[in-house]
Amino acid sequence: MLLEIASQRRRKLISLTPLIDVVFILLLFFMLSSTFTRWHQINLASASSSDSQTPDLRILKIESNQGDFSFNGSRLSMNDLEGIKRFVTENEKATFVITVVEGIKIQVMVDLLDELKRAGATQVSLAGLAK
Amino acid sequence: MILNNSPVKRANSDDDNLIPLINIVFLMLIFFIVAGHIEMSDGVKVESPNSISDTELTPERLKIVIAEDGQLFIDGAQIAQADFANRLLGYVNSLTAKQKENAAAVIKADGNLTVDLMQDYVKTIKTSGITHISLMTQPSEQTAL
Numbered sequence: 185m186l187l188e189i190a191s192q193r194r195r196k197l198i199s200l201t202p203l204i205d206v207v208f209i210l211l212l213f214f215m216l217s218s219t220f221t222r223w224h225q226i227n228l229a230s231a232s233s234s235d236s237q238t239p240d241l242r243i244l245k246i247e248s249n250q251g252d253f254s255f256n257g258s259r260l261s262m263n264d265l266e267g268i269k270r271f272v273t274e275n276e277k278a279t280f281v282i283t284v285v286e287g288i289k290i291q292v293m294v295d296l297l298d299e300l301k302r303a304g305a306t307q308v309s310l311a312g313l314a315k
Numbered sequence: 316m317i318l319n320n321s322p323v324k325r326a327n328s329d330d331d332n333l334i335p336l337i338n339i340v341f342l343m344l345i346f347f348i349v350a351g352h353i354e355m356s357d358g359v360k361v362e363s364p365n366s367i368s369d370t371e372l373t374p375e376r377l378k379i380v381i382a383e384d385g386q387l388f389i390d391g392a393q394i395a396q397a398d399f400a401n402r403l404l405g406y407v408n409s410l411t412a413k414q415k416e417n418a419a420a421v422i423k424a425d426g427n428l429t430v431d432l433m434q435d436y437v438k439t440i441k442t443s444g445i446t447h448i449s450l451m452t453q454p455s456e457q458t459a460l
Contacts (some may be wrong), residue, residue, distance in 0.1 A: 214351065225318070225449040228450055294450075312430060
């Protein structure tokens with residue numbers, strides 16, 4: 185009688201090829217479904233933004249999708265970095281409020297917000313349509 | 316002379332060459348699991364506005380997607396404009412009293428959408444009782460000037 189003890193012990197638990205298949209499928213799944221974008225946000229409205237002191241407001245109005253905006257009748261352009269810098273340093277402590285006319289794209293509004301922040305403005309808020 | 320073409324060597328070269336391959340595949344697998352994160356699909360392609368904003372996204376929030384043509388999507392499903400207010404009320408009512416105080420909504424709007432259109436939706440969200448509303452942005456490709 186032949187006892188096959190030796191061959192029983194030597195048998196592999198799992199052969200490599202199916203293992204690789206599964207690992208490849210997992211890899212493919214994670215490669216295709218994972219995203220690497222780091223999302224950020226801009227606050228539009230929050231309940232806790234009411235300060236006790238009335239802020240010093242500078243209301244800007246975006247007038248075209250090319251980035252022209254006006255403040256108190258004077259016209260400025262978003263592409264005029266020097267002009268924005270001067271404008272922000274003149275009104276250092278003020279809160280800038282961005283309003284828009286109808287038909288302005290969200291991207292243009294966000295761009296102006298970014299430009300003001302780059303120029304050193306700390307308090308900028310988005311107010312939507314100009315009244 | 317003994318020619319050493321025994322089957323032992325061939326059996327070795329079968330599987331042993333595969334192990335470094337598996338190592339690398341495992342490493343890539345671990346990289347993608349750790350570095351990436353899986354997101355629910357929006358249901359529509361949206362180009363979020365680029366911004367230098369570095370405020371992190373609120374972790375617990377309702378995500379409202381507004382496509383370029385003004386269509387609304389929540390949880391990957393399209394919502395009719397007439398149902399929007401009801402859908403928001405349903406969300407607010409599903410929260411506990413404590414969560415309601417910090418109820419947050421994030422708008423993922425296309426950058427080419429007009430502000431007036433988005434503002435109408437913001438008003439609807441505000442009336443539903445959600446107080447924290449923010450606009451989702453992605454880091455801008457252009458470097459800081």
